[in-house]
Every structure is written in C-alpha cells, then in structure tokens.
Amino acid sequence: MIRKKTNKKYTINIILMLGIVLFSLITSPMVLHAYENYNLALEKGTQIMEISDYDEQAWNATVNVTSNPNDWFRGDADRVGAKSKITVLEWGQYDVSTYGMFRGLMIPRDYLPTYKAIYDYGYNYTYIMNIFSNYYFVWYKSFDFRSFTLNGFSNFSDYTTHNSMILLYPENVSKLLDDYNEFATIVNNDTVLQSLNYSLPILSGDDFLWHFVLERFTIGNPIIDYLTTLIGTLECNNVSIQGNTLIIKRNGIKNYSAEATYNDQGNLETFLLKNSEGYIFYKITSYYPKITALIIVGICGLSILLLITFFLFYKKKYRK
Amino acid sequence: MKHQQRRNIRGELEMKKLINFYLNLKPIFHTIIFEVKLNIRKFYIFSGFTIIFLILTNYLPYVTDMRRLPTTQYNFYVSALSFFLLILVFASSLFFSGIICSDYSKKTGLNLIPMIKKSHLFIGKYITYSILVIGIVSVQYISMALLEYYFYGGPLLNTICISYGFAILYVLALASLISFISSFSSSELPVIIVVNGLILIGFNIIDPIMMLSFGVEPIYSFMYLYNLIQFILNPDFSTMLRYDGWWLFPTIEQAVISLLSYGIGFFILAFILYKKRQF
Numbered sequence: 001m002i003r004k005k006t007n008k009k010y011t012i013n014i015i016l017m018l019g020i021v022l023f024s025l026i027t028s029p030m031v032l033h034a035y036e037n038y039n040l041a042l043e044k045g046t047q048i049m050e051i052s053d054y055d056e057q058a059w060n061a062t063v064n065v066t067s068n069p070n071d072w073f074r075g076d077a078d079r080v081g082a083k084s085k086i087t088v089l090e091w092g093q094y095d096v097s098t099y100g101m102f103r104g105l106m107i108p109r110d111y112l113p114t115y116k117a118i119y120d121y122g123y124n125y126t127y128i129m130n131i132f133s134n135y136y137f138v139w140y141k142s143f144d145f146r147s148f149t150l151n152g153f154s155n156f157s158d159y160t161t162h163n164s165m166i167l168l169y170p171e172n173v174s175k176l177l178d179d180y181n182e183f184a185t186i187v188n189n190d191t192v193l194q195s196l197n198y199s200l201p202i203l204s205g206d207d208f209l210w211h212f213v214l215e216r217f218t219i220g221n222p223i224i225d226y227l228t229t230l231i232g233t234l235e236c237n238n239v240s241i242q243g244n245t246l247i248i249k250r251n252g253i254k255n256y257s258a259e260a261t262y263n264d265q266g267n268l269e270t271f272l273l274k275n276s277e278g279y280i281f282y283k284i285t286s287y288y289p290k291i292t293a294l295i296i297v298g299i300c301g302l303s304i305l306l307l308i309t310f311f312l313f314y315k316k317k318y319r320k
Numbered sequence: 321m322k323h324q325q326r327r328n329i330r331g332e333l334e335m336k337k338l339i340n341f342y343l344n345l346k347p348i349f350h351t352i353i354f355e356v357k358l359n360i361r362k363f364y365i366f367s368g369f370t371i372i373f374l375i376l377t378n379y380l381p382y383v384t385d386m387r388r389l390p391t392t393q394y395n396f397y398v399s400a401l402s403f404f405l406l407i408l409v410f411a412s413s414l415f416f417s418g419i420i421c422s423d424y425s426k427k428t429g430l431n432l433i434p435m436i437k438k439s440h441l442f443i444g445k446y447i448t449y450s451i452l453v454i455g456i457v458s459v460q461y462i463s464m465a466l467l468e469y470y471f472y473g474g475p476l477l478n479t480i481c482i483s484y485g486f487a488i489l490y491v492l493a494l495a496s497l498i499s500f501i502s503s504f505s506s507s508e509l510p511v512i513i514v515v516n517g518l519i520l521i522g523f524n525i526i527d528p529i530m531m532l533s534f535g536v537e538p539i540y541s542f543m544y545l546y547n548l549i550q551f552i553l554n555p556d557f558s559t560m561l562r563y564d565g566w567w568l569f570p571t572i573e574q575a576v577i578s579l580l581s582y583g584i585g586f587f588i589l590a591f592i593l594y595k596k597r598q599f
Contacts, residue, residue, distance in 0.1 A: 043383075044383065044385075044389045044471065045389075045470065045471050046472050046473040087472055087473075088389070089388055089390075089391060090388040090389065091385075142388070144391060153474075153475060289469055289473035290471070293466055293467075293469045293470035294470070296466060297466065
C-alpha cells in the first residue's frame with residue numbers, strides 16, 4: 001500500500017515537472033515578444049537564390065547601358081542559372097548605437113571604403129555618438145553568404161560570417177535616416193574631405209528602401225504591417241505594397257518597376273524587373289533545400305511503412 | 321580426340337572445385353542468415369538510437385534556437401560525429417562480445433560444432449556482426465548527410481566518403497579487438513565492460529600521459545584514431561596542423577597501418593584461440 005502511494009506520488013511529480021517544462025517552452029516566446037508589434041520568424045538553414053531570367057538587351061534599353069546586375073547583386077548575377085546561398089546561423093536581439101546603425105544599415109555597400117577613410121580622418125565612433133547618442137533596438141541575423149556563381153559552391157571552408165540588422169521598430173527608421181543625412185551633410189561640407197574627394201550620399205526614403213531591398217535585409221512579421229510601417233515612415237513616393245510584395249517604380253533609360261516579394265520568414269523570396277509594357281527582363285527566384293530533405297525523409301518513411309505493412313500482411317496470409 | 325577428352329576432364333575438375341568451394345562457403349552463408357535473423361532487432365534498436373541521438377544533438381538544438389548553427393558543414397559533421405563514438409563502441413561491444421565466449425557459456429557450440437566447422441562459424445559470425453555494425457554506421461552517415469542538406473543545401477562535402485571508409489576500417493579493427501578479448505572471457509558482460517572501459521576511459525588516461533610525459537604519438541589508441549574520422553572531413557585536411565603542443569590526429573598512412581594491424585592481427589589471434597579452445 002505504502003509502495004503504491006509512493007509510486008503514485010512519484011508519477012504525479014514527474015507529470016508536474018514535465019508540465020512545467022512544457023509550459024515554459026510554449027510560453028517563453030510569447031513572453032519575449034509580448035511587448036513587441038513585430039516578431040522575427042527566421043529559421044536556421046539555407047536559402048538558395050537563382051537567376052532565372054535575364055534579358056541583357058532589355059536591361060541595356062531600360063536600366064542602363066553601362067551597368068549590369070552584378071553591380072546590384074554581386075558575383076555572376078548577370079548569368080542565368082547562377083546561384084547564391086545564404087545560410088542563417090543565429091539571430092538575437094540587442095540595442096545598437098547610431099554609429100553601428102550607420103555602418104550596418106544605412107551606408108550603401110559601395111561607400112563602405114569611403115566611410116572607413118572618413119572614420120580614420122576623425123569622424124569616428126566618439127564623434128558620431130557625441131552628436132547622435134541614440135540607441136536602436138534591433139534583431140541581428142548572423143549568416144554565411146555566397147555570391148551568385150555558375151560554378152557551384154565550393155566545398156572549402158572559405159565561409160565568412162556576416163551580420164545584418166532588422167529594426168524591431170521600423171517607425172524609428174525616419175529618425176535614423178534624418179541623423180544619417182545630417183551626418184552626411186557635415187562630412188560633405190568638410191573642405192579637407194572635399195579636397196580628397198570623399199563624400200557620402202544623401203539618401204531619400206526611396207533611395208534607402210532600394211538599398212534595403214538590394215542588400216536583401218530581412219524584415220519582421222507580420223510582413224504586410226512591417227512593410228507598410230516602413231514605407232509610411234520613410235515617406236516613399238514611388239513605392240506601393242501588394243500583399244507581401246513591394247513594388248518600386250524606378251527610372252533608368254526608361255521607366256521600369258522592381259518587385260520584391262518577401263516570404264513568411266521575412267526574407268526576400270523573388271525579385272523581378274519589369275518594363276512599362278510588363279515584360280520581365282530580370283528575375284531572381286529562391287528555394288529552401290530543407291523542403292527537398294523533408295521530401296526525401298517523407299518518401300523513406302513511407303517506403304518503410306509500406307514495407308512493414310506488406311511483410312505483416314504477407315506473414316498473416318502465410319500463417320493462415 | 322585426346323585433347324578433347326583432356327579438356328573435358330579439366331572442365332569437370334574445375335567444376336568439382338567450384339562445387340566444393342561453394343559447399344565450403346555454404347555453412348558460412350547459413351551462419352550469416354541465421355545470425356542476421358537472430359540479431360536484427362539489435363540492429364534496429366541501435367539504428368533507432370543513432371537517429372534519435374542525431375536528432376537530439378544536431379537537429380533540435382538548432383531548430384529550437386538553443387545553439388548556433390555551425391559556420392561550416394565540416395563543423396556540423398564534427399559535432400554530429402563527436403557522440404557517435406559512444407554508439408559505435410557500445411554497438412560493437414554488444415555485437416562482438418559474444419562472438420566466441422557465448423558458444424562456450426551457453427554451450428551452443430556443443431550442438432553446432434558437429435554440423436559446422438569452427439572456422440566457418442567464426443567467420444560467419446564475424447561477417448554478420450561486421451555487416452550489422454557497418455549498417456549502423458551507414459545509418460549515421462546517411463542521416464548526417466540528410467541533415468547537412470537540410471541546413472546547408474548542396475553540395476555535400478565529398479570528404480564524407482573518405483570519413484565513412486575510415487569508419488568502416490575502424491569498425492573492423494574494433495571488431496577484431498573485441499573478438500580477441502572475447503576469446504578469453506567466459507561470458508559477454510566482462511568483455512563489454514573491458515572494451516568500453518579501455519576505449520572510453522583507459523585511452524583517455526593513457527594518451528595524455530604518453531603524449532606529455534614521453535612525447536609519443538598515440539597511434540595505438542582507438543580514441544586518437546577516431547579523431548581522423550572527424551578531422552578528415554575538413555576539405556583543408558591536407559594543410560591542417562597535426563601537432564599543436566598536443567597530437568590532434570594521425571596521418572592517413574598511420575591510421576591505415578594501425579587499423580589494419582589491429583584488424584588483421586587480432587582477427588588471426590582470435591581465430592586461432594577460438595579453434596584451440598575446447599568446449
């Protein structure tokens with residue numbers, strides 16, 4: 001009797017412990033994001049992007065004769081079939097100084113060497129933080145990146161880890177943009193830097209959003225709300241939203257539009273360029289290899305199940 | 321005519337030789353089939369454990385955001401293989417521990433030996449257990465490759481094939497050693513304890529002493545040899561430092577020689593001891 005009671009107590013204790021663990025596991029994400037308007041729906045793993053369409057003539061006639069997709073997306077982005085790979089390794093949440101935001105989010109990639117020179121000249125962390133002392137809440141995404149290539153990704157361990165930032169509150173982007181433009185104006189008015197031919201671009205809301213799309217920055221969830229807030233805050237004139245897609249009107253040799261569609265994880269899923277007649281002359285699509293892996297596992301599991309069923313059926317029949 | 325007759329006689333002789341060879345091998349095949357049927361459950365259990373262990377160590381921590389995904393596919397494999405040594409040693413010791421002693425402890429040998437040669441029985445058992453343990457290794461490598469594709473996409477590291485080859489060689493060496501120890505024992509349990517103690521604890525104590533006190537590279541050690549299975553996965557293996565105040569892994573030649581010596585040497589010794597041992 002005593003033993004039975006002890007066993008019962010033991011079982012209840014185990015159930016209680018398991019319940020507590022399960023409850024904490026289920027509720028912990030809710031608690032973390034309870035005060036936020038947006039959440040991060042990223043998943044660890046690889047996204048592969050592929051150039052599925054590129055009409056060079058249409059590009060030259062519409063966008064620019066001297067430029068090509070490599071200037072925007074790096075690597076062999078001007079070759080149909082070229083693939084790029086992004087492997088998300090980790091993400092987290094922290095607050096970043098204005099200096100960090102300038103470096104990580106605002107300054108276009110082509111201007112980073114210039115920014116380094118300007119930094120060395122004296123417009124460094126201390127200088128920036130003396131004028132713009134704000135901190136911003138962001139999610140950071142740590143990832144490995146491979147540029148577009150036709151040759152397949154090498155197996156050698158030449159990965160370099162990158163970090164990108166995702167604003168927790170996209171409404172803060174206007175303050176950030178204003179601060180950046182103020183900083184760029186100060187730098188551009190410096191006579192010494194002028195003589196050295198160093199300058200930083202002044203960005204409009206549309207310019208920033210274009211840079212944001214090309215750099216494949218991730219966005220928060222719900223996607224539509226996040227995009228709407230971002231566009232509204234940036235006061236973009238040439239941008240509209242259709243579902244999870246950003247439609248950006250651009251002007252090159254002729255007018256054209258860029259459509260950037262985001263998936264449920266907040267990553268850029270497809271990117272395409274259309275001329276005024278609706279002809280798609282450049283398109284990037286993407287997929288996740290994990291889906292293929294899951295299909296393989298599913299097929300294997302199903303085959304094993306079928307085999308077991310077949311053997312059981314055969315055994316039963318044979319015994320009869 | 322004479323030539324024709326000679327040819328026919330020769331043909332018949334060769335045919336007879338082939339039939340004799342087949343008849344000689346037949347008991348081995350029968351042993352293999354019998355042993356597979358007898359031990360297939362162990363194989364299923366260990367395969368299941370391998371998959372569950374892999375999911376617990378290399379899938380759930382990443383999906384539930386408990387751990388950062390390793391930067392490279394190589395690091396992912398190393399992390400997946402670090403615990404596999406435990407399964408490998410346990411599986412090998414459970415399969416091979418009774419290869420010799422079980423026939424004596426359970427007296428099954430008395431019933432079997434009149435019908436089958438000792439050597440056939442031993443070879444049949446050795447082949448069966450090796451196939452089953454290599455099967456478990458294959459389950460581990462296939463699952464690892466699938467998980468690698470799941471997280472990193474293609475292409476898979478081609479060094480996985482070399483690592484798999486060394487894992488097979490490792491299993492055979494381990495099998496021979498366990499068979500040898502089994503020939504001294506009266507039951508399976510002491511063999512399991514000795515093998516696990518030697519590989520998982522013994523070498524961990526002996527190796528640092530040999531390396532630090534005597535400056536000897538421990539190519540005799542199963543722990544040290546296992547490092548090659550992990551390190552060889554690195555695409556930059558050829559340029560990797562082997563010694564960093566501490567021996568990290570053996571060269572390919574050293575590992576091959578060492579594993580083959582273990583595999584062949586202990587197999588022959590176990591075979592001789594089994595043949596000489598009386599029921």
